[in-house]
Amino acid sequence: MKLSSLLAATAAIALTGSVIAQDADETGTNFAEDQRSEETTGVELLALSQELYAYGVDARDPLAVIVAARIRQGVDVEEREYEIAEQGGEPEEAEIEFASAADMLDEARVLARGDEALAGLIAEVEADAARGRVGGPGRASGWVGARSTTSYNITFRGGERAAVWANGPGRTDLDMYVYDSNGNLICRHIDYSDRMSCFWTPRWTGTFTVQVRNLGNVGVSYNMVTN
Numbered sequence: 001m002k003l004s005s006l007l008a009a010t011a012a013i014a015l016t017g018s019v020i021a022q023d024a025d026e027t028g029t030n031f032a033e034d035q036r037s038e039e040t041t042g043v044e045l046l047a048l049s050q051e052l053y054a055y056g057v058d059a060r061d062p063l064a065v066i067v068a069a070r071i072r073q074g075v076d077v078e079e080r081e082y083e084i085a086e087q088g089g090e091p092e093e094a095e096i097e098f099a100s101a102a103d104m105l106d107e108a109r110v111l112a113r114g115d116e117a118l119a120g121l122i123a124e125v126e127a128d129a130a131r132g133r134v135g136g137p138g139r140a141s142g143w144v145g146a147r148s149t150t151s152y153n154i155t156f157r158g159g160e161r162a163a164v165w166a167n168g169p170g171r172t173d174l175d176m177y178v179y180d181s182n183g184n185l186i187c188r189h190i191d192y193s194d195r196m197s198c199f200w201t202p203r204w205t206g207t208f209t210v211q212v213r214n215l216g217n218v219g220v221s222y223n224m225v226t227n
Helices: 003-009 042-059 061-071 101-112 118-127
Strands: 085-086 138-144 150-154 162-167 174-179 186-189 195-200 205-215 220-226
Touching: 042 061, 042 101, 042 162, 042 220, 061 101, 061 118, 085 205, 101 118, 138 150, 138 205, 162 174, 174 195, 186 195, 205 220
Parallel strands: none
Antiparallel strands: 085 150, 138 220, 150 205, 162 195, 162 220, 174 186, 174 205
């Protein structure tokens, strides 16, 4: 089976993020009608690769891990330091994993257990390492204490689709809220997991407050990726 066929099978995987526009004074809300293009952003590709990798490891599925590695390999990541507006407690443990393509392929080899067909797919991904990449996303590790909130001030460009994704270690319930500089709620992602995403288009270039809220009784580290 060609790897291109496997990649096509993942196209139906969607990352959810609940985007809401305010009905109040439109001129005061930094939110425009979403102008998403057909091209997937680097943030979404990174998020997909990490979530597919986590699934593959949990399910002991080497094929899923190989596809995750192929997606991950196609995106350059820049380590960033975001301005912290509010820190929810002091870090109590090491940063959680943010797997590289090489990490994923190493795990795939373990799961493949010498299967020649899977070994061929792994080699195909490794040989394609020089392929053109999607650039732009930045990644940082954060910490939020139990029943606390950590907030960041991040600038996004007007007229361009903004994207934020974060994931924790799977031990608590994390939610994401995004506010504009006027205090208007732009986006929120609420569920019972620790994987969050928000997507919107600012009307003008401005600073947004991105909050990671911990509803659980244990502090955790997390990854956060933005464009």
